[in-house]
Amino acid sequence: MERDEKRASAPALAHVEATVGKxxxxxxxxxxxxxxxxxxxxxxxxxxxxxxxxxxxxxxxITRECEGVHLIHEIAGLSLYRLGQWRDAADHLEKARAAMPASTLNHPVLADCYRALMRYEKVDELWKELKDASPDPAIVAEGRIVAASAQADKGDIQNAVRIMQQTKKDPAKVREHHLREWYVLADLYDRSGDVINAREWFKKIAHNDPDFSDIRDRLSAIGSH
Known part of the structure; x- marks a missing residue:
């Protein structure tokens, strides 16, 4: 075992003790x-x-020894999600959700698990909860991307576009989540054959961040349509 695995960092210990120690x-x-x-x-x-x-x-x-603690199931679920173990990740994230029902922080990740499992009704349910709660805009953006992507997976590109059209076109300050939303919207327009709108949104991304993702290649490809 590596040295940094033998003893937890002081910030991690302090966070755990303050959050779920009692x-x-x-x-x-x-x-x-x-x-x-x-x-x-x-x-x-x-x-x-x-x-x-x-x-x-x-x-x-730890999840077996101390079940029902939000932070425990959250770390388990997020770790499993990163490893692509969707079913087990969803199980632990649902337990975290049950332990802290007012929180929507992990809704986008949980929804993405259900998207991978093709449980699209659960994606829709989580997206509705997330929209109604209206937490941090970046979290809503991630939820919107998952919800739209699930519709696209089902072949309903038009509904996916409608979901993504809810994104802000001209925010006071362009942030990473805006670029991610715009990219998904542009990609959906491209897939639907709407080259004009796709080009407009890809150009908007490039104007704000010319190195974002594969934006140069996408613009080059769409220019040849």
Whole structure:
């Protein structure tokens, strides 16, 4: 085991203790809680460093020992999602959702799991909840992209376009999530044969960030249509 896997970082420990320390202690007792909090912080560190397999290895036993704690299932679900294990990821993210029903933070990721599993009715349900809650615009943007992509997967490009048309065309400040939304919308226009609108949105992206994704190639290709 690498040295940085043996002891959790101070910020991770502080976050775990502040967020779920009392809840864990209430389930397993103070002595076991100290051990689990340390392991949970290790899993959090591994996840944040992109070591998703390590995070999974550490967190899954914790989910069995201390079920029903939001942060535990969240880390498990997000790690499994990064590993492409959609069904298990959805299971843990649903448990996190049940433990903290007011939160919509992970709705886009959960919806993307259901999209991969072709459970499109669940994607629609989560998108509606996310829209109604209206949390951070970046989270809504990710949810919108997943919802539209699910419609496109089903072959309903026009409905996918309608969903993406809800994005802001001229925000006061263009952020990463705006570019991502515009790219999806432009791609959908291109797939539907609407070259004029596709070119307009691809140009808008290039104007704001000429190095975004494969925007140069897309504009070059669409120019030859």
């Amino acid at each position: 809840k864990i202690a209430g389930i397993v007792g103070d002595q076991a809680a100290k051990r689990l909090i340390g392991k949970l912080a290790l899993a959090l560190d591994a996840f944040e460093k992109g070591r998703y397999q390590d995070a999974k290895r550490i967190i899954i036993p």
